[in-house]
Amino acid sequence: MKALLIEEVNKPYTLRTDVAVPKVKPGMILVCSKAAGFCHTDVMALAGHTNPPLPTVPGHENVGVVAALGEGVTGFNIGDRVGAYLYRNPCHECRECKNKTYNYCDKVTLAGLNGDGGMAEYFLADALWTVHLPDALAFEKAAPLMCAGGTVYQSILNAKLDKGKIMAIVGIGGLGHLGVQFAKVMGYRVVAVDTRSAPLDLVSHLPPRLAPDLVINPTDGVDKTLERIAATFDGATGVDCTVVCTDALPAFQFSMDIMAKHSVLVFVGLPLEPVPFHFSFFLNKDAIVVAGALGPKESLQEMLELAVKEDIHVEIKEYTMENANQMLKDYENEGMKGKFVVRIE
Ligand SMILES: [Zn+2]
Ligand SMILES: [Zn+2]
Numbered sequence: 001m002k003a004l005l006i007e008e009v010n011k012p013y014t015l016r017t018d019v020a021v022p023k024v025k026p027g028m029i030l031v032c033s034k035a036a037g038f039c040h041t042d043v044m045a046l047a048g049h050t051n052p053p054l055p056t057v058p059g060h061e062n063v064g065v066v067a068a069l070g071e072g073v074t075g076f077n078i079g080d081r082v083g084a085y086l087y088r089n090p091c092h093e094c095r096e097c098k099n100k101t102y103n104y105c106d107k108v109t110l111a112g113l114n115g116d117g118g119m120a121e122y123f124l125a126d127a128l129w130t131v132h133l134p135d136a137l138a139f140e141k142a143a144p145l146m147c148a149g150g151t152v153y154q155s156i157l158n159a160k161l162d163k164g165k166i167m168a169i170v171g172i173g174g175l176g177h178l179g180v181q182f183a184k185v186m187g188y189r190v191v192a193v194d195t196r197s198a199p200l201d202l203v204s205h206l207p208p209r210l211a212p213d214l215v216i217n218p219t220d221g222v223d224k225t226l227e228r229i230a231a232t233f234d235g236a237t238g239v240d241c242t243v244v245c246t247d248a249l250p251a252f253q254f255s256m257d258i259m260a261k262h263s264v265l266v267f268v269g270l271p272l273e274p275v276p277f278h279f280s281f282f283l284n285k286d287a288i289v290v291a292g293a294l295g296p297k298e299s300l301q302e303m304l305e306l307a308v309k310e311d312i313h314v315e316i317k318e319y320t321m322e323n324a325n326q327m328l329k330d331y332e333n334e335g336m337k338g339k340f341v342v343r344i345e
Contacts, residue, residue, distance in 0.1 A: 001017075001019050001020070001021050001120055001121035001122055002015070002016070002017045002019070002120065002121050002321060003015075003016055003019040003057050003119065003120030003121065003321075004057060004058055004059070004119040004120065004321050004324055004342075005019070005055040005056065005057060005058075006045065006046055006052050006054065006055060006056045006057075006058055007054055007055045008054065009046065009047060009048035009052075009054075010046065010047055010048070011046075012325040012328060013046075013058060013119075013324050013325055013328070014055070015321055015322065015324070019057070019120060021121070021122045022116060022122060022123065022124045024068045024069070024070045024124065025070050025071075025124070026070045026071040026072050027070055027071075027072055027073060027126060027127055027128070028070040028073070028088070028124050028125065028126055028127065029066055029068070029069055029070065029073055029076060029082065029084075029124070029125045029126075029127055029130055030066075030067045030068040030069075030070075030122055030123075030124060031062070031063075031064040031065065031066060031067060031082060031084070031118075031122065031123050031124070031125050032064050032065045032066075032067040032121065032122055033059075033062060033063075033064040033118045033119075033120060033121055033122060033123050033344040034063055034064040034065065034139035034343075034344055035062075035063050035064075035139040035140045035142070035143040035341050035342065035343055035344060036058075036059035036060075036061055036062050036063075036112075036117065036118040036119045036143055036341070036342045036344065037059075037061030037143040037144040037146060037147065037148065037174075037339055037340070037341050037342075038059075038061075038319075038327055038331065038339070038340040038341065038342065039060060039061055039144075039147045039148060039174065039339075040173070040174065040247075040270070041060065041113060041147070041270070042058055042059070042060070042112065042113075043331065044113075044270070045058060045112060045113045045114075046058070046328070049272070050110065050113035050114050051114055052113065052114055053114065053115075056112070056114070056115065056116060056117070057112065057116040057117050057118070057119055057120045057123070058112045058117050058119045059111070059112040059117035059118035059119035059120070059123070059342065060086035060110065060111045060112035060113055060117050060118070060146070060147055061086075061118070061143045061144055061145075061146040061147045061148065061341075062083065062084055062086075062111065062112075062117060062118030062123050062125065062143065062146060063081075063082065063083040063084075063118075063133060063139050063142045063143050063146060064081075064082065064118070064123070064139070064344070065079060065080065065081055065082070066078050066079060066080045066082055067122060070127075073127045075127075076127065076130070076132075080132060081132065081133040081135075081139075082125065082130050082131065082132055082133060083130070083131060083133050083142050083143070083145070083146050083300075083304070084111075084125035084126065084129050084130040084131075084146065085103075085129035085130075085146060085147070085150065085294055085297070085300060086110045086111040086112060086113065086117070086129075086146075086147065087102065087103055087108045087109070087110065087111075087126060087128070087129050087294075088108060088109040088110075088111060088115065088124065088125070088126040088129075089107065089108060089109050089126065090102040090105040090107060090108050090126075090128070091105055091106075091107040094106065094107070100296075101296075102128055102129075102296075103293070103294060103295075103296070111123065111124075111125075118344075119321065119324065119342050119344070120344070121344060128297065129297050129300070130297070131297060131300050131301045131304065133304065134304055134305065134308045136308045137304065137307070137308055139343075140316055140318060140341050140343060141314040141316065142304070143339075143341050144174060144178070144314055144316060144339035144341060145178070145303065145304060145307060145314065146300075147294070148174040148175045148178055148339060149178050149182075149303055149304075149307065149312075149314075150294050150295065150299065150300050150303055151175055151268060151292065151293060151294050152169075152175040152176070152178050152179035152182060152243070152245065152268065152292075153178075153179075153182050153295075153299065153302075153303040153306075154292065154293065154294055154295035154299050154303075155179070155243050155245075155266045155268045155292030155293070156179065156182055156183055156186060156188075156243060156266075157295070157299070158266055158290050158291065158292055159241045159243065159264045159266050159290065160264075161188065161240060161241050161264065163186070163187030163188065164187060164188070164189065165188060165189070165240040165241065166188070166189045166190075166191065166229070166233055166236055166239040166240045166241070166260075167183045167188040167189070167190055167191070167239065167240065167241045167242075167243065168190075168191040168192075168193055168216075168239040168241065168242045168243070168255070168258065169183060169190065169191070169192055169193065169212075169243050169245060170193040170194075170242050170243065170244045170245060170246060170251050170254070170255050171193070171194060171244065171245035171246025171248070171251060171269060172192050172193070172194040172196075172199035172200060172202070172203055172245075172337075173194075173199060173245065173246065173336075173337075174338065174339040175245040175268065176192070176194070176199065176203075176245045176246075177199060177202055177203055177313075177315055177337070177338055178312065178314065179243055179245060180192050180203045180206075180210070180211070180212050181203075181206065181210040181310070181312045181313065182303075182306070182312065183243075184209065184210050184211070184212070185209070185210070185306065185310040185312070188241075189213050189233060190212045190213055190214075191212060191213065191214045191215075191216055191229065191239055192204075192212035192214070192215045192216070193215075193216045193217075193218060193242075193251075193254070193255075193258075194217065194218075194246075195217055195218055195219055196334065197217075198334075198335045198336070198337045199337045199338075200215050200217065201337075202315055202337045202338065203215070206313055209310075210310070210312070210313060213232060213233075214228060214229065214232045214233075216228065216258075218250070218251070218254045222254065222257045222258060225258050226238060226258060229258065236260065237260045237261070238258050238259050238260030238261075238263065239258055239259055239260060239263065240259075240260055240262075240263050240264070241259075241263055241264045241265070241266065242255035242256075242258070242259055242263075242264075242265050242266070243266040243268060243292065244265060244266065244267060244268055244269050244292075245268045245269055245292075246269045247269045247270055247271040247272070248269075248271070249271055249273060249275060251269070252265075252269075252271075252275045253276075256277070256278075256281050256285075256287070259281075259285060259287055260285075261284075261285050261286055261287075262285070262286045262287070263285065263287050263288075264287070264288050264289075264290060265287060265288070265289045265290070266289075266290050266291075266292040267289055267290070267291055267292055268292035268293075277289070314338070314339065315337060315338025315339065316338055316339050316340070316341045317330070317338065317339075317340050317341070318340075318341050318342075318343050319340060319341070319342050319343070320342065320343055320345065321342060321344065324342055327340050327342065
């Protein structure tokens with residue numbers, strides 16, 4: 001089959017046409033790939049941070065059509081349109097597996113990161129993390145929801161914030177532009193925070209029911225930002241929650257600085273450096289930090305239904321396997337916004 005490969009770290013992808021089609025195993029679904037999103041973690045895989053065996057097929061935001069079913073798989077038929085999270089092969093023996101929190105099993109393979117992913121004509125999906133795609137959702141729009149959408153949706157849930165509270169989405173990249181919209185339709189008052197104008201313009205021009213109530217550029221400074229928050233939200237002394245979707249360390253400090261007392265920081269970004277937290281953030285603000293990550297399959301299904309019902313806008317730029325290396329270059333571009341998707345044809 002045709003497939004992109006990471007053959008060497010810190011090098012462009014290689015396109016090969018003689019890669020073996022994966023063998024379907026018990027509990028697995030062989031999927032004829034239709035699209036694969038490009039996610040920040042793919043950059044980390046290419047840099048070797050996820051320890052990919054070489055070669056590895058990249059791609060962990062994978063969607064397509066069921067081509068074959070492994071032993072024991074029920075609920076799917078050949079030809080079904082499906083999407084899958086990146087996890088595969090939990091051990092079924094450890095404490096996490098027994099608790100059905102399979103995402104946290106140390107033995108899981110991560111498609112595209114430390115095992116073959118979906119930037120190929122076929123990929124393997126684990127039935128435990130595979131769902132049917134709503135008919136109304138095109139493959140290209142569905143792919144970015146398989147990691148970016150799922151992560152930011154579950155992260156918003158993890159904040160356990162009452163409706164009507166003020167939620168800031170910090171970092172309006174692939175996750176953030178979806179996060180703003182999910183937070184809005186989930187009933188929050190939403191602040192979009194980014195230092196780049198392209199993504200802020202993107203979310204500002206969404207229909208009002210999906211657009212943020214306030215857009216903040218941190219270069220304006222903390223004091224001015226707090227004034228604008230107070231002016232926009234009836235004298236609020238800060239935001240009730242920040243969902244930090246960026247790796248930029250200054251964004252974490254800015255997030256803490258604009259949070260009100262008794263607020264929640266959801267840690268979603270993947271900075272390689274540790275993030276410093278001053279004790280006053282906890283002692284004086286009574287703030288808490290919670291993890292943001294992908295949830296179970298049920299949360300994926302729920303998020304897809306919400307995305308269709310609320311007509312969530314997925315901003316994409318499409319590539320093919322043939323010009324995927326142009327995508328790697330474009331990803332470094334300052335004006336980059338939304339999500340990049342590789343169409344598999
Ligand atoms: Zn396990
Ligand atoms: Zn991802």
